[in-house]
Amino acid sequence: MYLSRFQLIKIQIAKLFDKLYLPDNVCLSCKNYFKPSFQGYVCDDCISSISPKIFEKEPFDYIDDYRIFSSYEGALKEMIIALKFKKASLFANIIGDIVENDFFAFVKSVNPDIVTYVPVSFFRFWQRGYNQNELILKALNIRYKSILKRVRHSKALSLGIEKVQRKKIVFGAFNIKQEFKFGLEDKSILVVDDIVTTGATATEIARILKLHAVSKVYFYFIASHKRAVGML
Numbered sequence: 001m002y003l004s005r006f007q008l009i010k011i012q013i014a015k016l017f018d019k020l021y022l023p024d025n026v027c028l029s030c031k032n033y034f035k036p037s038f039q040g041y042v043c044d045d046c047i048s049s050i051s052p053k054i055f056e057k058e059p060f061d062y063i064d065d066y067r068i069f070s071s072y073e074g075a076l077k078e079m080i081i082a083l084k085f086k087k088a089s090l091f092a093n094i095i096g097d098i099v100e101n102d103f104f105a106f107v108k109s110v111n112p113d114i115v116t117y118v119p120v121s122f123f124r125f126w127q128r129g130y131n132q133n134e135l136i137l138k139a140l141n142i143r144y145k146s147i148l149k150r151v152r153h154s155k156a157l158s159l160g161i162e163k164v165q166r167k168k169i170v171f172g173a174f175n176i177k178q179e180f181k182f183g184l185e186d187k188s189i190l191v192v193d194d195i196v197t198t199g200a201t202a203t204e205i206a207r208i209l210k211l212h213a214v215s216k217v218y219f220y221f222i223a224s225h226k227r228a229v230g231m232l
Contacts, residue, residue: 028078046075053228062206072223096139112190115144147180188216196221
């Protein structure tokens with residue numbers, strides 16, 4: 001795994017803290033103390049416990065098929081939060097390593113012409129400095145195209161917002177980038193997103209893609225708020 005100069009410095013600092021017997025970090029998932037290696041948010045035991053799960057599939061409008069990797073809870077939840085809101089971009093690499101086999105199995109099953117990701121607004125990108133979904137794709141080392149753009153910013157959608165209201169909020173929030181508007185006919189497209197709650201964002205993106213003559217739309221979600229029905 002590639003580590004930036006900043007991450008290497010953090011590793012050296014953590015090693016120095018160990019030698020000085022300074023207090024260790026507390027894992028955000030299990031709440032136990034641990035000695036950080038290159039990140040101090042989640043312990044290695046909690047990360048290694050993350051596994052793919054099976055979910056009862058409900059149909060989503062305009063989406064031909066989708067796959068959810070695991071539940072939005074525990075270590076995976078804490079890593080996604082840190083990646084999105086604490087500028088801990090290194091978690092994109094860790095998440096990429098965790099979902100790699102599951103992701104490429106789904107890619108093989110649907111065989112998309114184009115792989116892309118859910119965009120964020122300019123404000124969100126400026127705030128974070130990156131799009132977490134794109135970073136995960138980079139970590140997966142797969143060829144992708146940035147074909148979507150967010151044309152309207154909205155506040156982060158909380159879990160308590162109902163599905164109908166979510167649809168109203170995201171309606172018209174996405175579009176195709178100008179350079180791709182006339183090259184998507186009869187293509188199959190796989191879109192990567194970090195979290196699915198009601199599917200409102202995904203169905204709106206799929207609707208826009210189908211309006212541009214895309215033949216098949218697939219989604220790969222890293223995590224879901226819904227309860228899993230089994231383990232893989």
